[in-house]
Amino acid sequence: MTREEIKELVQLFAEANISKIKIKEQDGFEIALERDMCCDVPAPVACPPAPQPINVNVVNEAQPSSNAKSNKPTLNSPMVGTFYQAPSPGATPFVKVGSTVKKGDTIAIIEAMKIMNEIEAEFDCRITEVLVADGQPVEFNTALFVVEKL
Numbered sequence: 001m002t003r004e005e006i007k008e009l010v011q012l013f014a015e016a017n018i019s020k021i022k023i024k025e026q027d028g029f030e031i032a033l034e035r036d037m038c039c040d041v042p043a044p045v046a047c048p049p050a051p052q053p054i055n056v057n058v059v060n061e062a063q064p065s066s067n068a069k070s071n072k073p074t075l076n077s078p079m080v081g082t083f084y085q086a087p088s089p090g091a092t093p094f095v096k097v098g099s100t101v102k103k104g105d106t107i108a109i110i111e112a113m114k115i116m117n118e119i120e121a122e123f124d125c126r127i128t129e130v131l132v133a134d135g136q137p138v139e140f141n142t143a144l145f146v147v148e149k150l
Contacts, residue, residue, distance in 0.1 A: 006031065053109070053118045072128065074143035075121060081112035083144065085134045093134075099127045100150065108144060124150040 013021055013033045022032040077083070085093035085108055095107050101121045108119045129146035132138055 009033070051115050053116045072146050073125070073149055074131070075107060075119075075125070075145045075147055077110060077138040077140060077142045077144055078119065079110055079112050079117065080140055081110040081117070081138060083132045083134070083136050083138045084109040084111065084116075085130070095127050095130075095145070097127055097130060101125055101127065110138065119144070126150060 009023070009031070010033065013035075019036070020032075020034045022030070024030045085095075087094070087109065094105075094109075095101055101107060102124050103121055105121050106118045107121050107127075110117050110119055125147035127145050128148050130144075131146060132142065132144050138144070
């Protein structure tokens with residue numbers, strides 16, 4: 001067997017789903033290949049890049065939500081998902097009671113279908129009450145914050 005034939009045999013063995021092969025030729029040449037199939041580690045699979053957050057404007061509901069405790073305006077969820085007050089666990093919340101925000105400032109994140117969507121204020125306001133707990137599921141148009149327009 002030539003060196004090239006041996007290389008080809010080793011490559012075919014690596015690609016095949018067999019654990020052992022032994023070849024004997026008439027001239028006395030002998031080769032045996034063996035591998036432990038139970039411990040083979042599959043080739044790592046490349047993971048796609050993490051999706052980037054999508055900026056979403058929060059719509060001010062014309063009528064106060066049933067969650068709101070007053071007639072003050074609210075900032076509401078534009079989608080169904082999980083509400084997060086901070087960009088990551090243990091990080092400082094985007095806003096808290098007393099925070100003043102400008103139109104376009106990020107006020108929270110809503111995770112929907114494994115995508116983190118940054119929620120932005122639609123108008124300048126001051127946060128007077130946080131209505132949703134961190135990690136709580138929200139529905140479309142759920143009041144997230146009671147605000148005072150500036």
